[in-house]
Amino acid sequence: MHLVGVKSMTVEQLKSYHSTRYDSICPGHPEIENEGVEVTTGPLGQGVGNAVGLAMATKHLAATYNKPGIEVVNNMTWCMIGDACLQEGVGLEAVSLAGHWKLNNLCIIYDNNSITCDGTADVANTEDINEKMKATGWNVIDVFDGHSNIGAIVQALMTARSSDKPTFINIRTVIGFGSLMAGNAKTHGAALGAEDVANIKKAFGLNPEEHLVIPPEVYDFFREVADHGEQLEADWNSTIKAYTETYPELAAEFKLRVEGKMLDEWTKYIPKKEDFPTGPTASRKSAGLVGNPLCENVKNFLIGTADLTPSCNVAYNKKVDFQSPELRTACNLNGDYTGRYIHYGIREHAMGAIANGLAAFNKGTFLPITSTFFMFYIYAAPAVRMGALQGLQQIHIATHDSIGTGEDGPTHQPIALPALYRAMPNLLYIRPCDSEEVAGAFISAINAKETPTIISLSRQNLTQYPQYSSRDGVARGAYVFIEEPEFDVTLIGVGSEMGFTVQTKELLEKEHGLKARVVSFPCQRLFEQQSKEYKQSVLKPKSGKPIVAIEAYAANGWERYADASISMRRFGKSLPSATTYEYFGFQPKIMAPKISALVEEVKREGIESLRGDFRDLNGYLGIGFEH
Amino acid sequence: MHLVGVKSMTVEQLKSYHSTRYDSICPGHPEIENEGVEVTTGPLGQGVGNAVGLAMATKHLAATYNKPGIEVVNNMTWCMIGDACLQEGVGLEAVSLAGHWKLNNLCIIYDNNSITCDGTADVANTEDINEKMKATGWNVIDVFDGHSNIGAIVQALMTARSSDKPTFINIRTVIGFGSLMAGNAKTHGAALGAEDVANIKKAFGLNPEEHLVIPPEVYDFFREVADHGEQLEADWNSTIKAYTETYPELAAEFKLRVEGKMLDEWTKYIPKKEDFPTGPTASRKSAGLVGNPLCENVKNFLIGTADLTPSCNVAYNKKVDFQSPELRTACNLNGDYTGRYIHYGIREHAMGAIANGLAAFNKGTFLPITSTFFMFYIYAAPAVRMGALQGLQQIHIATHDSIGTGEDGPTHQPIALPALYRAMPNLLYIRPCDSEEVAGAFISAINAKETPTIISLSRQNLTQYPQYSSRDGVARGAYVFIEEPEFDVTLIGVGSEMGFTVQTKELLEKEHGLKARVVSFPCQRLFEQQSKEYKQSVLKPKSGKPIVAIEAYAANGWERYADASISMRRFGKSLPSATTYEYFGFQPKIMAPKISALVEEVKREGIESLRGDFRDLNGYLGIGFEH
Incomplete structure (x- = not known):
């Protein structure tokens, strides 16, 4: 730089x-x-996925906007990696996809020094990487002397530009070249010391007495690089000018993308409350109702799924798959590089890392959507985190949340995962309770220009509450769902557990003579951003009345807002959706007496008796066990 | 079954x-x-790692106990997988290791029906899997007709038994074979319906009118299988008898392993408090002081690292690497299958999944240890979770925790990850503050026979508190570190932030005239298991005095125990360890006035004024920003 x-x-x-x-x-x-930094790196293997995303972005824009004789987008993506990046699963998933998509605008430069922190890479890796990359659909070029044979490297880079596949340049190097520690793993992280730094300088013909001095001929050389870059930019501006004259409409659209703007007035595609069905609706279905018209019409969206098209409902009307056109005949597939629907395969982690690359490509040009079951966002967690850390807007459609996902059993039922995403800086984890709240979730996600959002959705049908639910409420994180002027308790309902919460409120009144307010609480992070006054108006903590959160996840995090919870203290169980809830005591007839007992205790002993004594009201009900 | x-x-x-x-x-x-179920499956790719672990367990036991002519362990591990398992990164990491280790006792039977949920697997995967497996060191056998050519399958299984490498049997099948829906992705998850089930029965010569009827000849056939199994068990018992006569000592040890018992009195290897250095010591170093003698002497431990031997301090005296003896000459490596030190390479996720296989192999025979930076347990999270869900004891040595890891920057500084592991059922996340607490962490971990433990450790040196710290306190999750009979505030100190907490206590007294108690809180889960009386004696919530948690993580979870926190509300920053803490306001001189102001407020307005108003006392200090 x-x-x-x-x-x-x-x-x-x-x-x-x-x-x-x-x-x-x-x-x-x-x-x-x-x-000058395209993506934040550090966690190994992420960069491979990011590079695949950046190359896809270019491919897609080129296919969409280039015209015969006028190429407004034609850049290569160069990605330099070390030995570790292709040991990591996320790197392996990503190269498999790049080979499948025949991303010939992607070149990986592999610094093969065969040294990792534990010494020789052989200690844990003796596979034939070249053959592996070839089997995965890559063009492989060897450079056997990465130190003195600069010509071979240049030649390899030139060859990569004209490949019909992604290119993998396997360059053999020596770590710490020129130092006495050359080839030693310690050069990875430890400083060499003044004496050995002098050795390196001598090896390269530099004055070992000078420090941080850059010879004028080096500056001169790079000045040429800079001048060349300026020339390329000027040429590109001329290309854009010619393009604008010949294709004014496309050029206007392209310009918006370069500015990172939305290509259409997205708000008009969001259904109104009265447009939604009023019968029981799975929120994953609601997400389709909200998201599909958006994705169909607003071309910034690149929509992907980790092999769950039939389950996640992100496939929009007239979708075109992102595929290499060559696969149309070879594999009888539809799609080409103009496609905006991405089949990531069963590769959640690469999906996340690639989506980061797509979102990082000239921020705003694309708004990537990913989708899989919420539980499997634990596979993608390292990438989702990198998206949050980098301020990359995207929407993760996480279906089959909570124990309500049912028969697939405890492996598929998230209990602790929400705690990760609720604690993660710069991420919105939104769990809407019905279609109206799903609309709110999308609006909040699209308005969060530098923040990724997970929209957490049910597999099973949910009661709709058009009389109570509010998209504006979602924007504030939590809001009063059902007010009661004279109340005994406040119930917090969340996502697919809202139905049980409302039923419990009704039962408390009918059988226990207690009045309960209900608060809908789809997003803790958005609520934290509200004023203290607003927060207190929603939760009324000074009322002296207890607050109980009802959610089929670990309680962790609700202690900030509630005195007690009915939540999950163990992993789930393989049962049909409704039966799973029953098994874990989420029936109103089980919950109401517990809440009633808490209210009575507070009446008797005062609200202060609950201080420092958060109540997990969900015991094990005599069935099940705590792991 | x-x-x-x-x-x-x-x-x-x-x-x-x-x-x-x-x-x-x-x-x-x-x-x-x-x-009859060896491991819980469901999340794709995990089973490949589990199978590698199971095969390693066998290899290791065979190398350790078998004698010429007497093989007490010689079983194969058979692993049936579908298309998705080798799309997942964890599966790819695991097969790479199996090839490296030449685990010829492992055979993967690949049900290659080329259909995933999105339809043809070609939609996202067109690589040459056979070539890829060969490049990774596997023997590959094709079976082109997996439906009628049973002989070819049997032949392949027999061939796998005599391979010098792990074997991959690529069997082409048709999903839903015999049904009208044959080859259709919907047969993956949707019921076929009565009519089409009848088609399948007809296709296989069964009576379509009968339901859940098993023909007697099928029972007869499997009765032979069962008899054969009983014969094999009888043979094995004879072998063990002969072995016991010839090698009584080894046989006694082997018998203990079969019973899942520890091979040595482990407690004697845990250092006493007075054995530890009293000067500043990184807790990762303390973990070496505690763990290394254990691992050297107690042969149940299988110790691994994701390429961080120099950083994680899990390499014990006279360690022998787990390696194929063939690699000694081929790659100039030490080690053989008797080795108990495992170089997993940069494959955190496979490390976790393989460790699950090791722990699941006749529970108790092994106690696997894994190690990497705490942040990178986010890569391993799906496997760590599966360990907790299955009740598999293991110890995850997670070094470089909190922002104190320093220069590697925000990508390497965990903020939200503790929230995941603290919320996860059946997992202990223990964050010790000094060597004595590290000893306590190991003791709790080893005593938790059906629970995995993460021991979270510092990169940087920590002040030792032999006058306050207690291994027994760790076993209770939290305990009084410094008592004050007349106090104004309780401070919760955790792990590497304990030093700042004790200094803040001193400053509060010196400059603000306030008395602070200090509670050490290494493990929330262990604390939750204590009696209400004990919990209240530690935190004294009814005292009317505020409680402040000091930890350089997201506050999420501390709301259960504290009224306020000094914690992290954004991602970290690349600075040297001490400077990172300064940047985020963890200096006692910054913290003490904030705590003092809180105490004054409570004196003025009563403790009830804090209800429903958890205080994140750490603002952004005018520097930094919230993502």
Whole structure:
């Protein structure tokens, strides 16, 4: 960055690496916030997925906007990786997809120094990487001397540009080349010391007495690179000018994308409350009702699924698959690179990492959507986190949430995962209770320009509450669902457990003579952003009345808002949806007496008796067991 | 299970699949709790890792106990998988390791029906799986007709037994074979209906009018299988008898393993408090002091690392690597199958899944240890969860926790991850503050026979508190670290933030005239298991004095125990360890005034003023930003 003239990257900044300077732009790993950095790297293998996403973005834009003789998008994606990135599963998933999609605009430059932290890479890896990459659909080029044979590297890069497949350049290198520690694993992370740094300088013909001095001929060389870059930019501007004259409409659209803007007035596609069916509706179905017209019409959306098209309802009308056109005849597939529907296969982690690349490509050009069962966002968690850390907007459609997913059993029933996503900085985990709240979830997600959102949805049908539910309420994280002027208890209902909550309120009144308010609480993060006044108006913590959260997840996190919870204290169970809820005591007839007893206790002993004594009201009911 | 005579698996039980019966042992996916099930499956790809672990267990026991002419362990591990398992990264990581280790006692039977939920597998996968497996070190056998050519399948299984590598049998099948829906993706999950089930019965020469009837000749055939199994068991008992006569000591040890017992009195290897250095010590180093003698001497431990031997300090004295002896000459590696130190490479997820297989192999025979940076247990999270769900004891050594890991930056600094593991059922997340508490963490982990434990450790040096810290306190989750008879506030200190907590206590007294108690809180789950009386004696919530938790993670979860926290509300930052803490306001001189102000407010307005108003005392300090 310094050599090619990025202004912020001064010599002083270079010196700030690993220093105590708060304003360093030379952090331990590259960070997207800093000029010239495409994606934040560090966690191994993520970058492979990101690169696949960046290359897909280019492929898609080229297929959509290029015209014969006028290419407005034609860049390569170059990705430099080390030995570890292709040991990580996410890297392997991503290269498999790049080979499948024949992304010939992607080139991986593999720094094969055969050294990892534990010493020789052989200690854990003796596979034939070239054959593996070939089997996965890659063009493989060997460079056997990565130190002195610069010509071979240049030749390989040129060859990559004209490949019909993605290219893998396997360059043999020596870690710490020129140092006495050459080939030693310690050079990965430990400083070499002044003496050995001098050795390296000598090996490369530099003056070992000088420090952080860049010879003028190096600057001169890179000045040429910078000039060349400026020329390329000028050429591109000319291309755009010609394109604008010949294809004014496409050019206008392309310009919007370059500016990172939405291509259509998206709000008009969001259904109104009265448009939704009033009968029981699974919220994954509601998400289709809201999301599908958006995805069909607003071309920024790139919609993907980890092999759950029939379950996640993200396939929109007239969808075109993102595929290599060559596969049409070879595999009888539809689709081409203009397609915006992405079959990621059963590769949740790569889906997340690739979506980060798509979202990072000139931020705003695309708004990626991913989809799978909520439980399997635990596979994608490292990538979802990197999206949040980088401020990359995207929407994760997470269906089959809570124990209500039923028969697939405890392996498929998330209990602890919401705690991760609710705690994660810069992420919205939204769990809507009906179609209206699903609309609110999409609106909040699309308005969060630098934040990814997980919309957490039910497999099973849910009662609709048009008389109570509110998209504006979702935007505030929580809101009063059913008010009671004189109340004994506040019940917090969430997502697919709202139905049980409302029924419990009714039963409390009918059989226990107690009045319960109901609060809908789809998103803790959005609620935290509200004023103290608003928060207190929703929860009324000063009323002296207890607050009980009802959700079929671990209670962790609800202690901030409630005195007690009816929640999950063990893993789930393989039973049909309604029976699973019954098994774990979410029936109103089981919950109401427990809540009533709590109310009586508070009446007797005062609300302060609950201080420091958060109540998990859900015992094991004499059945089941705690793991 | 029914056909080979497993008594619990009655016809009634077979009918209970997808039913509402609480006592069904035919859940949606196989579950380890049920007789005859080796591991719980469901989440795709995990089983490949589990199978590699099971095969390693056998290899290791065989190398350790078999003698010329007497093989007490020589079983194969057979693993049946579908198309998806080798799309998942965890599956790919695991097969790479199996090939490296030349686990010729492992055979994967690949049900290649080329159909996934989205239709033809080609939609997302067109690689050459056979070539890929060969490049990864596997023997590949094709079976082109998996329906009628039973002989070819049998032949392949026989060939697998005599391979010098793991074997991959690629069997082409048709999903829903015999049904009108044959080859259709819908047969994966949807019921076929009575009419089409009749078609299948006809196709196989069964009476379509009969339901759940098993012909006598089928029972007869499987009775032979059962008899053969009984004969094999009798033979094995004879072998053990002969072995016991010739090698009485080894046989006694082997018998202990079969019983799932520890091979040595482990408690004697745990250092006493006075054995630890009193100077500043990184808790990852303390973990080496506690764990290394245990691992050296107690041979149940199988110790692994995801390429972080130099950082995680799990390499014990005289360690022998688990490696194929063939690699000694081929790659100049030490080690053989008797080795108990496992280099997993940079494959955290497979490490977790393989460790589950090791732990599931005749529960108790092994106690697997895994290790990597705590942040990268987010890669392993799906496997760690499966360990907890299956009740598989293991110890995950998670070093470089909290923002104190420093220069590697926000990508390496966990903020939200503890919330996941604290919420996860049947998992202990223990964060010790010094060497004595590290000893306590190991003791609790080893005593938790059906529960995995994460021990969360610092990269940086920590002040030792032998005058306050207590291994017995760790066993109770939290305990009084420094008591004050007359106090104004209780401070909760955790792990590497304990030093700041104790300093803040001192500063509160010196500069604000306030008395603070200090509670050490290494494990929320263990604390939850204590009596209400004990819990209240530690936190004194009824004292009317505020409680403040100090931890450099998201506050989520501390609301159960505290009124306020000094915690992290955004991702971290790349700075040296001490500077990172400074940047985020963990200096005592920044924290003490905030706590003092809270105490004053409570004195003024009463403790009830904090109800429903949990305080994140850590603002952004005018620097940094919230993502």
